[in-house]
Structure formats: structure tokens, C-alpha cells
Amino acid sequence: TLKSNKCAKVGPNPKYSPDDIRNLVRDVPMDQRSTTRDISATTGLSRGTLSRHLKIGTFVRRSTRIKPLLTDANKAERTAFCGLAAAGEAGLPETVEFEILWDVVHLNEKWFETVEFEILWDLSYEKLESVFLTFESVMQLILEHDGGNHYVLPHLKKAALRRAGLLMQNVSCPVSLLL
Structure with missing residues (x-):
């Protein structure tokens, strides 16, 4: 040229x-x-x-795995789900405890197509207990934030509580979050 x-x-x-x-x-x-x-x-x-x-560099690319665009219907459905899981059969006392999920099995059907099939059976009792305590804490935070995604999960220090023998079996939730 x-x-x-x-x-x-x-x-x-x-x-x-x-x-x-x-x-x-x-x-x-x-x-x-x-x-x-x-x-x-x-x-x-x-x-x-x-x-x-x-x-x-006039503007920058942003990406996130969190879905910030929950509709009000999504938030209401999430709040209702967490509230029903927390209320249980006992109704609404002063403090609601989430049901212990030891007899509930959550399976992802795609899991069985993966190579790591054996990992499912290798999970220890402590690991499963930690996962479900975290799950209950997330449900409580969803209730506190009216079904939204904008919350920070605090560190529960489960390992330290387990070593001290003070680890709770499930998370307590104030009844005011359910009303």
C-alpha cells in the first residue's frame, strides 16, 4: 500500500x-x-x-454469576419457599428452626452422567452437615432480604464450632421474617 x-x-x-x-x-x-x-x-x-x-476503554465489560434481575414474583416465590421450609408443622412460634434435612436427598440428574459418580458416596457426615447448615443460612438471608440476591453470607465458623462441640444441628430463624 x-x-x-x-x-x-x-x-x-x-x-x-x-x-x-x-x-x-x-x-x-x-x-x-x-x-x-x-x-x-x-x-x-x-x-x-x-x-x-x-x-x-470508553466503557468496561462487567460479568457476574449472580442474577440481579429477579422480578418481584421471583422474590415472593423464594420468600414463600423459605418461609414454608422454616415454619414446618409446628406453626409459627417465637423463633422458628429450619427442619433438619437429614432425611431429604437433593439430586441433580445430570450428576449421574459425570465421571465423578463415586464422589457422591464419599461425602462424610461432617461435610453434608456443613452443606445443609450453609443452605439453611442462605434461606434465612433470602428471607431477610425479601427474596433478593443482594446479601453476603457470613462465615459460620462451622469447623471451629464442631471442634468445640458447639455446632448447632440447624439454624434458628426469627418469626418476624416469616410474617
């Missing part, structure tokens, strides 16, 4: 400045920001323009 004899920048002037791009992307609703194709359809910008500005 031959070098251009023009002394200035060659090519058309850009339509959008980085600030314009940043403002357009910022105005896109969260549920329409999952892919550049969605952002392109919402803003009217081409995918090439978005990719170019992503590359130069």
Missing part, C-alpha cells in the same frame, strides 16, 4: 465522542445490557462502534 500524501488525519470524523458513547450505554436499562448485540439494538450504535469503544 502507498502512504497517503495528506498531512492530516485521513477519514471521516467520528459521529460519536467517547462521552456520547458512555452516556448512551449508561442510559440502557440493566436488563438490556447483557450482550453488545442488545446494547446495539437499544442505542442504535453499531456493534463495531461498541467493540471499538470497549477496546479503547
Whole structure:
């Protein structure tokens, strides 16, 4: 190729400045920001323009495994599920304890297609107990946050409590969360 004899920048002037791009992307609703194709359809910008500005750092890519877009119906269903699991047959006393899940088996049907089939049978009693205590703690946090995902699971220090002989069999939940 031959070098251009023009002394200035060659090519058309850009339509959008980085600030314009940043403002357009910022105005896109969260549920329409999952892919550049969605952002392109919402803003009217081409995918090439978005990719170019992503590359130069006008905006940054964010990803998360948490699903922040729970609808109110999802939150109500999660709260009801946790509340029913906590209430049990005893009704609603002052403090509700989650049911002990020793007689409940949760299976993922895809699990049986994996190579690690033997691992299921190698889980110790302590590991299963720890998993279900964590599960009950998560259910309590879901109730505290009205079915949402925006909570931080505190460290329960199960190993230290187990060594001291103080590990609880299940998690207690205040009845005010169920009402």
C-alpha cells in the first residue's frame, strides 16, 4: 500500500465522542445490557462502534454469576419457599428452626452422567452437615432480604464450632421474617 500524501488525519470524523458513547450505554436499562448485540439494538450504535469503544476503554465489560434481575414474583416465590421450609408443622412460634434435612436427598440428574459418580458416596457426615447448615443460612438471608440476591453470607465458623462441640444441628430463624 502507498502512504497517503495528506498531512492530516485521513477519514471521516467520528459521529460519536467517547462521552456520547458512555452516556448512551449508561442510559440502557440493566436488563438490556447483557450482550453488545442488545446494547446495539437499544442505542442504535453499531456493534463495531461498541467493540471499538470497549477496546479503547470508553466503557468496561462487567460479568457476574449472580442474577440481579429477579422480578418481584421471583422474590415472593423464594420468600414463600423459605418461609414454608422454616415454619414446618409446628406453626409459627417465637423463633422458628429450619427442619433438619437429614432425611431429604437433593439430586441433580445430570450428576449421574459425570465421571465423578463415586464422589457422591464419599461425602462424610461432617461435610453434608456443613452443606445443609450453609443452605439453611442462605434461606434465612433470602428471607431477610425479601427474596433478593443482594446479601453476603457470613462465615459460620462451622469447623471451629464442631471442634468445640458447639455446632448447632440447624439454624434458628426469627418469626418476624416469616410474617
